[in-house]
Amino acid sequence: MHIILTTKKDIKIILISIVAVVASFVIFLCIYKSNIGVFLGNNKKLPIYNVDTSDKKIAITFDSSWGNDNTLKLLDILDKYNAKATFFLIGRWCDEYPKETKEISKRGNEIGNHSNKHPDMTNMTKSQIEDDIKKADEKIFALTGKKTEIFRCPSGSYNNSVIEAVEKTNHKCIQWDVDSIDWKEQGKEIEYKRVISKVKPGSIILFHNNAKYTPENLDKILKKLKGDGYTFVTVSGLLYKNNYYIDYNGKQIKITY
Numbered sequence: 001m002h003i004i005l006t007t008k009k010d011i012k013i014i015l016i017s018i019v020a021v022v023a024s025f026v027i028f029l030c031i032y033k034s035n036i037g038v039f040l041g042n043n044k045k046l047p048i049y050n051v052d053t054s055d056k057k058i059a060i061t062f063d064s065s066w067g068n069d070n071t072l073k074l075l076d077i078l079d080k081y082n083a084k085a086t087f088f089l090i091g092r093w094c095d096e097y098p099k100e101t102k103e104i105s106k107r108g109n110e111i112g113n114h115s116n117k118h119p120d121m122t123n124m125t126k127s128q129i130e131d132d133i134k135k136a137d138e139k140i141f142a143l144t145g146k147k148t149e150i151f152r153c154p155s156g157s158y159n160n161s162v163i164e165a166v167e168k169t170n171h172k173c174i175q176w177d178v179d180s181i182d183w184k185e186q187g188k189e190i191e192y193k194r195v196i197s198k199v200k201p202g203s204i205i206l207f208h209n210n211a212k213y214t215p216e217n218l219d220k221i222l223k224k225l226k227g228d229g230y231t232f233v234t235v236s237g238l239l240y241k242n243n244y245y246i247d248y249n250g251k252q253i254k255i256t257y
Contacts, residue, residue, distance in 0.1 A: 045163040047153070047173035049250030051202035051238050057231045058203045059238040060085040060218075061176065063152065064093050065118050067210030071100045074215060075107055081222040083232035085109050087209070088152040088174075091116035091136035098143050105144040110234035113137055113148040113171060121153055121162045129165035137169075150174050150235055174235055175250060176204045182211035192217045196224060202251075204235060 062074065064087055078085055087104050089111055094101045105111055115121070116135040124132070137148055151171035153162060158173065166173045178198045180191050191213055195205060207214050222232065243255045 043160070045160045046246055046248075046250040047158060047163060047175040048204075048239065048246060048252045049175045050177040050200075050204050050252070051240070052251050052253040053202040053238075055231075056201050056229045057233050057238060058199060058201070058205060058225070059235045060205050060207065060232055061112075061152075061174075061235060062087045062207045062209045063114060064089045064209040065114065065154070066093065068093075068097045068100055069210040070215050071097070071209045072103065074209060074218060075103060075109070077215060077219050077222065078109065078232075079107065080219070081226055081232070083222055083226075084234050084237070085232065086112050086150070086235040088112040088114035088150075089136070089140060090114045090118050090154075091139040092118070094136075094139045094143060101140070101143045105146060110150075110236055111140055111144060111146065111148060112150040112152055112174065112235065113140065114152050115154045118154040120155065120157055121165075122157050122159050124162075126161055126165040126168070129162060130169055133166065133169045133171065150239075172239065174204065176206040177250075178203045178205040180205065180207050180211075180214070180217070182214045182217070183208050185212045188213035188217055192220055195221055199225065199230075201230075202238065204238070 060078075060083065062085060064071065074085075087109060089101060089104075101111070113133055113136050116132045116139075119132065121129050121132070133151060140146070140148055149171060150173075151166050151169070152174050153166075156175060163173050178195055180195050182191050195217070199205065207218065225232075240252055240254050244252050245255060246252055
């Protein structure tokens, strides 16, 4: 059977139809690319490790689980470079350091939820996880008047059940792609080079508020990266709010049509 195109109008209609089909297929691939594991029998969920962007902006984060040694020093250094950061706080830390919790927020930094007592959530039920997150949220809100939008798993430990529970509480689950490993206190130069060598646009960097070399290294890192053209935003300021997917490496990618 042969199809005879008699007019330019017929050709135009067919070309438009082909373009529409191809465009729909491309959109389908963009949306489901991150879920390719499902088709291969692997439906592992991932938190956001970093963000796909060409803009030279990064998010500096601090996990505040214990100790208060450097919090105010870190805030002063951030102010020095007009940088904003995200502090992931546990409820217990807020109980012990209400003044510092308020100061973090007062200076324009973001506070994320880091659980109430830093448990291993992979050993908890979904309802227990949700209750733990709620308790920490209530403590943070009581001190700052602000609700948290992001969550970081204690010790970065997660599984599908944990992420599903976190998402049910309307939080985005956040990991990191640059780890200073400052809590090991292996040496300031080691930690400095570890961070600088791995940073790229869209990175989320992990520090801790009580590590020995972090204040000095934070000053050096901010100075270096600012000179390289980077800007420093909160995690929520780095993330895409909608129309995105998370690929198999945990990278948040904007869907473009």
